[in-house]
Amino acid sequence: MPDQTFLDSTELVLNMGPQHPSTHGVLRVILKLDGEKVLGTECIIGYLHRGVEKIAENRTYAQFNPYVDRMDYVAAISNGLGYCLAVEKLLNVEAPPRAQAVRVILTELNRIASHLLWLGTHALDIGAITPVFYCFREREEALKIFEKYCGARLTTHAFRIGGLLYETYDGFEQDIRDFCNMFIPKVDEYEELLTNNRIWVARLKNVGVLNADECKEYGVTGPVLRAAGVKWDLRKAQPYSGYEKYEFEIPTCQNGDTYDRYTVRMEEMRQSIRIMRQAVESIPEGPIMGKVGKVVKPAVGEAYVSIEAPKGELGYYIVSDGSTQPYRCRVRPPSFVNLQALDRMIHGGLIADVVAVIGTLDIVLGEVDR
Amino acid sequence: MRKLLKKIFLVDLFQGLWVTFRNQNPKYIYTEQYPAERPKVAERYRGAPRLNINPDNGETLCISCNLCALACPETLIVVTSARSEVTKRKELITFTYDTSRCMFCGLCEDACPVDALELTQDFEMATYTREGQIWDRQMLEEGPKPTQYKC
16 A cells, blocks of 8 residues: 555646537646646547548548548638648649639638637637627628638638639629728727736736747747747748738737737737738739649659648648559648647646636647547 | 726726627627528538439439549449430439538539539438438439428
């Protein structure tokens, strides 16, 4: 028998999840606690594993396209864009300018929809219930545009390899303009609700601090990295799909705490509106589909393309063996990599901060587990 | 001093409450009274599949080319056909579509060369059994018949 009894032990092991509502899916976190203090965490993932990378090996290039939407299902369009760009690189074709402009508009709209879902659920985790209703109200408008454009709201399958399948509908430009005009005052409204609220500030300031060096060590990307003060955005660093034509800022902050990540994401939504406004005024005329045959059959080779998804760097690495099916398709998901920093961020924090930190990482378990 | 006064008089909280108060206006009501009031889905909505028939003579438009079955990522479409003795053409016998596995990606619709298979705007496809999710040719031609509720 050990000498120590239950009363002597200082460490309490507590399971958080997989059914916990604020783990945003089916994440299980094993917390080692000393009272309310978190001594260590361990993430158990894989509850939503569907073997997407393996599925890719048994599907043709075009057939795999709808599956990528199901990884990060709140930003399906970004996933589709990344995959299409990777296969286009493999085929050595480029989407026509008109297709590129429409892609940029829809991807930025999706970024806003994703950040709105993040803001709503994150605020709900902290205890503010109102923002979730407002955010979902505005997100609905974005989803309506997706539905009108491609016929689905969430798992859109909007882009095809080589360009677009669907031509924009009548009134697409006007819908986007209306959305932009409607949305800016709404962001101000969210900021009015949250930014100066004392409970919000007290819960978020100096919680889950991750400084720039630690971010780089962990390979963390996206708003989490930018909140630590690193000006790194793939849309600027290695522009794809015509992003070099648009003017926008990369919002950054200094402290790298949860509050800064909130600030960065709010500013990112404004920048997305800015990109959409520029893009919608300059959609060129022309074809929407590049020179891609009915059967996509790339030559032997490999391609890696990474894009700036709402959550960070989303990469697709595709190996072709010259057949109609990919030999290997590896996805570098931003959520999975960002999740690795969780332990560092909440070490020594309080148990209530765990919820705030998981929320601020903006993970989607469909993407973590694939 | 100003900061202290602001803190004592709960300025930041009232600022937020004012936003929620503004949104109380009944003209911002967004709730949809679903079964009584159906949402208008977009024209391109990818919903329940339908096998189109020629309205003039009631014959199917499907030429049983099997392209939809080949395009489907989930291989949930099964088409059987036989060569007719009279016309010497392929004629459709059965067309099975398993909607329980369908992810409504629209690839079958794109593949169809004669626009026979189409994803329609119907979205109410719930059934009481799993077997009910597997649609045969008759079901695909008629489409789902959801219960209509009056408000």
